[in-house]
Amino acid sequence: MPDFSLTLLRHRLSARTQSRRPSMARRARPEGRLMWLHLGENFDPTGVCIAVERLRERHRDLRVLITGDQADGGLIDAPPSDTVPSVRAFLDHWRPDIALFAGNDVFPMLWSEALARGIPLIAVEVDTTRHAAAMIRQMRGFDAILALEPDLRLDPVIEVTGPLSTTPLLPHADRAEIERMHEAFGNRPVWLALGAMADETEAILQAHALASRMTHRLLLVLDVDDATATSRLRDGGWRWVDRDADGVPIDAQVLLTEFGTEDGLWLRLAPVTFMGGTLSGDGPSLDPLAMASLGTALLAGPQGADVASMSRLTAVGAVRSIQDSATLGTGVESLLNPEEAAAMAHRGWSVTSEGAEATAQLVDLLDDTLAGIPV
Incomplete structure (x- = not known):
């Protein structure tokens, strides 16, 4: 007991010293x-x-x-x-x-x-x-x-x-819109490039071309901060449709979104997601834990690998590392296998559900x- 009392005495002396320091004026208490x-x-x-x-x-x-x-x-x-x-x-x-x-x-x-x-x-x-x-x-x-x-x-x-x-709040998505887009996609295989930078557009399209050779009717949902995206798609001979279009034509290869506005929608629809900003940039625009918690299998380049949440997911095999358009393309094709994507998503869930x-x-x-x- 004497030791406990001594501890309390030291605490009180320290508190008295702190109380003598000048304090700033407080804001008014809100109603x-x-x-x-x-x-x-x-x-x-x-x-x-x-x-x-x-x-x-x-x-x-x-x-x-x-x-x-x-x-x-x-x-x-x-x-x-x-x-x-x-x-x-x-x-x-x-x-x-x-x-x-x-x-x-x-x-x-x-x-x-x-x-x-x-x-x-x-x-x-x-x-x-x-x-x-x-x-x-x-x-x-x-x-x-x-x-x-x-x-x-x-x-x-x-x-x-x-x-x-430490898994952040999930990005919102309207339930009715999820159902509408799911119906528009039908049974087509889909992958998502989310939060991509302009410098990554060409690599993403090359990867899509590679993956499409192995996967019939593959659709890319392209969420990219690139003012030249439409001209790149046009010049590349891609069959693409804008997000505002009514439906997704069966022959469309790319769905171009309004950048950064519907992350929650696309993450809930796509079984495979490339984290934009990780091939060139400062890392992913959205916390990887939020993405993984929605059950999508993740692909990422070397940028942002030191982000704490990315490291946790990588450590359990919940992120597939890629280096360029070729490895991105083969990674997409591989993860379109439902069993492989589900296994990776489960490993991600084991991290995102902690706590x-x-x-x-x-x-x-x-x-x-x-x-x-x-x-």
Whole structure:
């Protein structure tokens, strides 16, 4: 116990030192329901920010205050130092309806005051075993603790759920439009070049020509940022149709889309996708995890290989690497085999589904709590 008390004493001394630092003027509290999200020191906010985005899809009126080193954009403030005056001033000003603490920062004084005010508190992606009992005693009053490791000191409120999902929100697609385009494609084999750069157009068309020799009636959905795309198609003798056309003629070889406007639609329709920007460019325009989560088999060039999500997918064989038009063409032809594409898509799903249950549990917890708070 003496060690625990010493830890708490050090924390209080540090908090008092911080409280003496000059603070910036706070913005006015917005009207309506407010959730406070605190991001702990050295905490990766990707997963919790995705969860909050999903929550806001259910609660459009909800405003989110973010504190912590990783806070970026929107409604931001510095967290209070863990002293009574600072804590009370912070809570008096913001009056949060709910507070979510992500990571391992501890606020024993703040938590005590918030619990006394009846503010629901939830912690996520926290490892409480790092802290002495005196530092986390107030966490027994939390509504929920979704932890990385078990801690008997906080039973029964603590539950080990592991890290949250880092798969981003999926691009939207209208269900009726999916059905309409699926009917327009019929039983034709289809592949997609998504977010391609102008420098990649020729390689994509060469790859399509190569794959078409082996696959009858193959259709390319071409999503490319290239003002000369129509002239390239015309000069190359391609039979192509614009996205705005009524239907897809049976003899069309290429469907030219409006760049970057319907990613979700095409990813749900195409079993094989080349990630544009990976042959020449700065990497894919859309997070590879979002693409893989929609069940499409992925092809990628060398650019953007160091992107964390790309590396995770490549490590399990959920991305086929290509180097040029020839390897792109053979890659497309190979993955048009339904069994091979399904196997690759399943490997991608094994990555994109990591943490999905933890995220769903957090969103449901927050949703249930907000349901009891008047709008």
